[in-house]
Amino acid sequence: MEIPYAVKPRPDTGVYNAKLGMWLFLASEVMLFGGLFSAYILLRVGAPEGTWTQGLLDIRLGTINTVILAFSAVTTLLAWAACKVRDFGKFKMWHGLTILLALVFLGIKSYEYRDKFSHFQIRKADGTYVDGHIAGSKYVDAAGQEREIHHGFRGKTFTEGEKEFTLASVTLNGYEAETLKEINQPERGHKHEHKDITVPAAEIKKIGNYGPAHNTFTAIYFTMTGLHALHILGGVLVIAYFWGPGSKMWHTEPDRFTNRIEVSGLFWHFVDLVWIFLFPILYLT
Amino acid sequence: MDDLKPSDLGSYTRRCFYVFFAVICGTALMVAASLSPISSSGLRISLILVIAAVNATLVATFLMHIVTEKRFVLVVLAFTAIFFVALIGLSSYAQHDVPAIVAPR
Numbered sequence: 001m002e003i004p005y006a007v008k009p010r011p012d013t014g015v016y017n018a019k020l021g022m023w024l025f026l027a028s029e030v031m032l033f034g035g036l037f038s039a040y041i042l043l044r045v046g047a048p049e050g051t052w053t054q055g056l057l058d059i060r061l062g063t064i065n066t067v068i069l070a071f072s073a074v075t076t077l078l079a080w081a082a083c084k085v086r087d088f089g090k091f092k093m094w095h096g097l098t099i100l101l102a103l104v105f106l107g108i109k110s111y112e113y114r115d116k117f118s119h120f121q122i123r124k125a126d127g128t129y130v131d132g133h134i135a136g137s138k139y140v141d142a143a144g145q146e147r148e149i150h151h152g153f154r155g156k157t158f159t160e161g162e163k164e165f166t167l168a169s170v171t172l173n174g175y176e177a178e179t180l181k182e183i184n185q186p187e188r189g190h191k192h193e194h195k196d197i198t199v200p201a202a203e204i205k206k207i208g209n210y211g212p213a214h215n216t217f218t219a220i221y222f223t224m225t226g227l228h229a230l231h232i233l234g235g236v237l238v239i240a241y242f243w244g245p246g247s248k249m250w251h252t253e254p255d256r257f258t259n260r261i262e263v264s265g266l267f268w269h270f271v272d273l274v275w276i277f278l279f280p281i282l283y284l285t
Numbered sequence: 286m287d288d289l290k291p292s293d294l295g296s297y298t299r300r301c302f303y304v305f306f307a308v309i310c311g312t313a314l315m316v317a318a319s320l321s322p323i324s325s326s327g328l329r330i331s332l333i334l335v336i337a338a339v340n341a342t343l344v345a346t347f348l349m350h351i352v353t354e355k356r357f358v359l360v361v362l363a364f365t366a367i368f369f370v371a372l373i374g375l376s377s378y379a380q381h382d383v384p385a386i387v388a389p390r
Contacts, residue, residue: 014355014357015357015358020361027361034373039376041376046380059319067312070308073305081298085291269348270349279337281334284315285326
């Protein structure tokens with residue numbers, strides 16, 4: 001059975017069906033991200049004084065990712081234009097470049113995530129804080145045997161074989177702070193001097209990394225960028241399919257294939273649009 | 286852009302790169318604004334968001350071809366915009382919708 005209006009536009013809508021379908025899907029996506037953006041606004045405006053984290057994210061990495069995604073939006077468009085003028089070789093080149101750029105974007109995002117999971121904050125029993133990247137942690141078992149974990153933390157206790165190790169101390173490469181505000185909202189232009197600080201387990205009231213459970217900022221940061229990264233991943237899988245096995249259609253139905261590239265390109269531009277707003281609200285404000 | 290001809294490809298490619306460079310300039314301006322000594326955080330954030338909106342408009346208008354899109358699609362997008370503005374507007378309004386505290390008798 002032939003699918004109607006896969007190539008020619010429908011007379012009543014003026015566009016072929018897949019394109020209308022994609023626009024309707026993007027409309028629902030606007031509402032999905034709109035809900036998260038409004039949640040961000042409410043969380044940020046409602047955050048008690050000094051608790052909203054600012055300056056945590058690396059602006060340089062965010063800027064590089066913005067440039068990468070903006071360039072990939074151009075390459076996906078040029079891939080479609082190459083299909084339009086029947087240049088399959090150029091299509092392969094531009095679409096291949098889009099895939100490469102998307103993978104670089106995801107690589108940088110993964111690096112940023114990894115950095116947050118190795119960034120710890122300790123609340124000490126005296127109410128002060130130590131903040132920084134994990135340099136190491138020391139554990140001791142019942143027989144007094146020590147075990148050192150370099151650049152890692154394995155919780156308050158962990159078992160290995162039959163031995164149970166208990167946390168003895170944690171070393172962070174960071175700085176000490178009297179209040180949470182000093183960490184979350186440092187004065188503009190101020191950089192904390194970093195050094196190795198070892199905190200004995202007895203002095204630790206609370207310890208945790210900057211994962212989603214750390215505070216409301218990291219929760220909304222991971223939710224929004226994680227959902228966006230899933231969109232990138234989904235998009236790159238579709239683009240890779242059209243670049244690889246799906247490109248067979250070019251030889252039998254080039255117009256329909258060109259429309260597929262246009263529709264996947266629309267999705268890709270939407271992903272770029274979302275990042276255009278995510279970057280300033282999370283990294284710059 | 287349904288009728289892109291081989292003779293138009295050069296100018297079309299140039300236009301894509303102009304938009305790309307405009308977005309890069311907008312991004313650089315946003316970063317500069319975030320690092321600028323503007324003391325009012327409200328003004329700084331507004332400035333950054335206005336530049337982001339300009340960047341988004343450029344991408345939507347020229348790269349997503351909204352400028353040449355069919356009327357039916359524009360109607361769908363208009364409804365989306367109305368619902369989006371309502372969603373953000375209601376959320377912002379809700380911040381002020383705090384129950385009045387009544388002193389106990």
